Amino acid sequence: MKIRLSYIAAGLSLAVALAAFQAYAGELTDRIASGKSIRIGFANEEPFAFPDSNGHPVGFVNAITLGVLKQMGYENVETVVTDWGGLIPGLQSGRFDMATGGLYILKSRCQSVTFSEPLAKVTDALIVKAGNPKGLHNYADIAAKGATMVTGIGYSNIEQAKKAGVPEAQIMQVPGQTEILAAVEAGRADAGASGYLLSRSVAGKSGGKLDVTDPDAMPESTQNWVSIAFRESDKDFVEKFNEAQKKYIGTPEMMKAVEPYGYDAKLLPNDKSAEWVCANR
Template structure:
């Protein structure tokens, strides 16, 4: 499969939006014209990121590309952007689909169409080693009058506010690199993110600990999908048909094992319709 990555990497290592020309019309028009399918994703460890060669990696990208290949689409152009630019970029026709660990949330379902779920995941906090403020839940942050770092556009911002945290108690930053820096510098007492991200950061930095995702309420368990424009519903239906055959297959599980994706990560019987209504 041909994959072209378009990205601009800052000195700090954060990938930001590269110029991708907008293309008017539905996704099928691009397919009929022989144009590459364009994936937008953010630089989020484990979920979706460019490797040292610029190739699209991460289990969400691997699954998406695997499904597209099964559908007969062999030419893919992947663009790295900031997290907050994913949905606006999709709506502006810069990409044909967006990946990188988007939880299927009601607030997002109002703006884009999701595929059926491809994974389930819980959240966790990174905290200074030893967890000096005893933070395991949002209620712990509230009781300690602590400061939470969260990625701009992350589900953890919504979750924190639902649990009673005020805007003043939430420091919104671009992504995991900035969240880690805020905790390490003492500018935040904890940072909320997916457990996959938290565990990845802790593996390479012994100055932080990861809280137990099971300590958070059941409603914080989320399901991951691939995002599309509403106008591309016919393509999404075809994508879902191929997804149903591919998800959990031996081929898929071998591909994503390197990212820690196991049978427990499979989405189960939960549908996007249910998730949009309940998350």
């Protein structure tokens, strides 16, 4: 009888432990345990994250993500390319498990997703006609001069511009960087707004027709931290991801992987945490 009771007690303990694990494990942990791939979602946003000619994930955010996952022992990765505005909805609906598209950590986004610790710090800049004929250097200039600004749907630049007094009627929203470039080149917008790296990449495709403004002319509030978004139910995986990222970020291996995309030591996130950025951006 004692032996039977001990077996029952052990069985109950195992059942309780298993139930606790199942209650804690998120969707991504369950997906990996079942042998399925980790699906990363991103838009065509150079140099953050974009598909190469073969559809493979490239860009510095994807390079860091793949490096961290490899450190964790995960290399079974599937890519899902979407438009910028579909990143968070696609994550929430289960189309993919991680949004690696170069999302800034923002208080408004922190209410919908869970961010990993920052992997880069970037600043906004403007794309303008060569020579900057209207003298636009920041959002305050756009507001004061009644200029028209173009940016991507869902970009954080919309919030920043409104904070600086730019009325919604002066903000044109388009799907992504190709459309930003076209709008400024055609004169439909006086300035295109995005992060400095993205602005530099876009202007570089204009054949000298466009310039990028000095990011130091932007207010401190436009400093943003790039991160990877996860579903709120996957916080268990995010904790493990953060541990691996802390060991990987800034290493010679990582810096070599991101060098082709213009990422250098100036973009390292330093000591700001996702919690701090969520509260202050």
